[in-house]
Amino acid sequence: MANYFNTLSLREKLNQLGVCEFMDNTEFTDGVSALIGKKIVVVGCGAQGLNQGLNLRDSGLDVSYALRQEAIDSKRQSWKSATENNFTVGTYEQLIPSADLVINLTPDKQHTSVVNAVMPLMKEGATLSYSHGFNIVEEGMQIRKDITVIMVAPKCPGSEVRAEYVRGFGVPTLIAVHPENDPEGKGWAYAKAYCVGTGGHRAGVLKSSFVAEVKSDLMGEQTILCGLLQTGSILCFDKMVEKGIDAGYASKLIQYGWEVITEALKQGGITAMFDRLSNPAKIKAFEISEELKDIMRPLFQKHQDDIMSGEFSSTMMADWANNDKNLLTWRAATGETAFEKTPAGDVKIAEQEYFDNGLLMVAMVRAGVELAFETMVEAGIKEESAYYESLHETPLIANTIARRKLFEMNSVISDTAEYGCYLFDHACKPLLADFMTTVETDIIGTNFNAGKDNGVDNRTIIAVNEALRSHDIEYVGAELRQAMTDMKAISTVA
Numbered sequence: 001m002a003n004y005f006n007t008l009s010l011r012e013k014l015n016q017l018g019v020c021e022f023m024d025n026t027e028f029t030d031g032v033s034a035l036i037g038k039k040i041v042v043v044g045c046g047a048q049g050l051n052q053g054l055n056l057r058d059s060g061l062d063v064s065y066a067l068r069q070e071a072i073d074s075k076r077q078s079w080k081s082a083t084e085n086n087f088t089v090g091t092y093e094q095l096i097p098s099a100d101l102v103i104n105l106t107p108d109k110q111h112t113s114v115v116n117a118v119m120p121l122m123k124e125g126a127t128l129s130y131s132h133g134f135n136i137v138e139e140g141m142q143i144r145k146d147i148t149v150i151m152v153a154p155k156c157p158g159s160e161v162r163a164e165y166v167r168g169f170g171v172p173t174l175i176a177v178h179p180e181n182d183p184e185g186k187g188w189a190y191a192k193a194y195c196v197g198t199g200g201h202r203a204g205v206l207k208s209s210f211v212a213e214v215k216s217d218l219m220g221e222q223t224i225l226c227g228l229l230q231t232g233s234i235l236c237f238d239k240m241v242e243k244g245i246d247a248g249y250a251s252k253l254i255q256y257g258w259e260v261i262t263e264a265l266k267q268g269g270i271t272a273m274f275d276r277l278s279n280p281a282k283i284k285a286f287e288i289s290e291e292l293k294d295i296m297r298p299l300f301q302k303h304q305d306d307i308m309s310g311e312f313s314s315t316m317m318a319d320w321a322n323n324d325k326n327l328l329t330w331r332a333a334t335g336e337t338a339f340e341k342t343p344a345g346d347v348k349i350a351e352q353e354y355f356d357n358g359l360l361m362v363a364m365v366r367a368g369v370e371l372a373f374e375t376m377v378e379a380g381i382k383e384e385s386a387y388y389e390s391l392h393e394t395p396l397i398a399n400t401i402a403r404r405k406l407f408e409m410n411s412v413i414s415d416t417a418e419y420g421c422y423l424f425d426h427a428c429k430p431l432l433a434d435f436m437t438t439v440e441t442d443i444i445g446t447n448f449n450a451g452k453d454n455g456v457d458n459r460t461i462i463a464v465n466e467a468l469r470s471h472d473i474e475y476v477g478a479e480l481r482q483a484m485t486d487m488k489a490i491s492t493v494a
């Protein structure tokens with residue numbers, strides 16, 4: 001198999017990268033009806049598998065799980081998750097032949113072997129679905145021509161797919177039909193019904209393509225969503241401890257700080273997040289984020305270039321062939337960092353304090369969100385897709401860090417995202433080394449406003465406010481958030 005994207009002409013590459021149509025509510029008036037009475041069989045019951053299945057069942061659909069024999073025999077976690085939630089569990093041979101929709105939610109590295117095992121068992125005219133385009137685009141997997149191939153990709157970690165659904169909201173979702181596999185023309189009806197079943201239509205849905213999804217998802221996860229939050233957590237923690245801040249305090253400020261500051265981001269964009277700072281702090285955080293953007297821009301561009309060329313995929317697939325040696329080594333090393341090994345202190349931190357004592361974190365979030373958005377759009381990804389993949393998903397990843405630090409984030413995200421996160425982290429830490437030598441506790445660990453009056457130069461604050469609100473991400477974000485009428489505020493740790 002060859003990388004499907006690399007077989008396309010430049011014109012077709014740009015066409016497929018540019019597929020992105022916002023689908024408003026009127027597109028979903030049929031709800032889940034296209035899938036009522038259909039047998040849905042989910043292969044894999046992990047982060048996405050369990051949580052999507054719970055949502056689909058709660059939406060009235062017939063869901064069961066086909067697990068690999070060894071998961072059943074040795075009662076692995078996936079078997080426990082499916083049976084403890086009272087789902088029917090069976091083998092491929094037992095459940096696939098009668099399935100109308102087979103949802104493949106196994107790890108990307110297993111897709112080729114899983115699809116090769118499952119496809120011969122699928123009945124004529126069945127549908128196969130993915131939540132990430134890697135197997136089709138980066139590996140060029142060929143699917144039997146009578147099978148419809150669709151994608152429903154939540155722009156969110158599995159745990160939050162469920163958490164937002166339970167709150168009565170949902171998560172932004174990209175849906176697609178593989179142009180090579182829509183023999184009966186039913187792909188979009190199935191993809192829309194499946195998307196409604198997960199609650200995605202309440203947050204926002206883009207009619208996308210396998211190419212547009214994979215090239216943006218890899219970029220978002222490697223840079224702003226996981227990579228920068230990992231690098232930022234480690235660098236900020238080490239800096240505070242180096243400067244004598246209590247380690248328990250430093251740990252708590254970071255573990256919960258990303259969630260608190262990005263809750264403002266989720267509700268009102270970068271402008272709203274910066275508005276939580278005093279004027280002097282806003283100007284300082286703006287200046288820091290401009291400097292961080294200049295330092296990190298080449299690294300963001302390198303990640304996007306390597307994703308577009310297929311260089312990233314071949315690097316990661318070499319590790320698959322080497323039994324995930326790098327992934328497992330880097331996962332263990334992350335667990336040994338001081339931030340991961342220092343529990344959050346039993347200390348009260350007021351919600352506002354996370355902003356006043358965390359200017360560097362606010363600056364990192366702005367720098368990362370804007371850089372990821374700019375780099376994706378420059379590479380041919382449309383703004384709506386880039387928004388969901390950068391600004392909106394950052395708070396959802398931050399929710400996982402608030403639960404159990406980087407361990408939780410790296411457990412809940414896919415192995416593909418985790419691998420890319422470590423690649424970014426290894427390159428970004430040295431890149432920021434010189435900058436970090438200039439950092440004092442006034443921008444991370446203590447209240448920036450202490451001992452200062454609130455005065456600023458009028459022209460400076462006017463220019464900063466204009467720069468923050470005039471970024472393209474703020475316009476597309478305001479539009480997309482208007483459609484998020486069901487968005488719920490989450491209670492953040494004070």
Ligand SMILES: NC(=O)C1=CN([C@@H]2O[C@H](COP(=O)(O)OP(=O)(O)OC[C@H]3O[C@@H](n4cnc5c(N)ncnc54)[C@H](OP(=O)(O)O)[C@@H]3O)[C@@H](O)[C@H]2O)C=CC1
Pocket residue numbers: 043044045046047048049067068071076077078079104105106107108110114131132153154155156157158159412413414415416
């Ligand atoms: N994680 C996330 O938040 C997101 C993931 N995605 C995509 O969703 C898909 C699933 O990812 P994710 O939920 O993270 O995966 P997980 O690693 O969380 O779960 C994988 C599941 O597949 C099973 N599995 C592992 N190896 C095999 C195998 N060889 N054959 C059959 N089943 C196997 C595992 O069960 P066991 O090991 O017990 O057999 C587990 O149930 C991927 O395509 C990913 O890119 C998309 C958006 C976000």
Ligand SMILES: CC(=O)[C@](C)(O)C(=O)O
Pocket residue numbers: 154155156157158217221225226412413414416417
């Ligand atoms: C959670 C998500 O959207 C990721 C980061 O793309 C993934 O886990 O692959």
Ligand SMILES: [Mg+2]
Pocket residue numbers: 154155156217220221
């Ligand atoms: Mg993603």
Ligand SMILES: [Mg+2]
Pocket residue numbers: 132217218221414416417
């Ligand atoms: Mg991903």
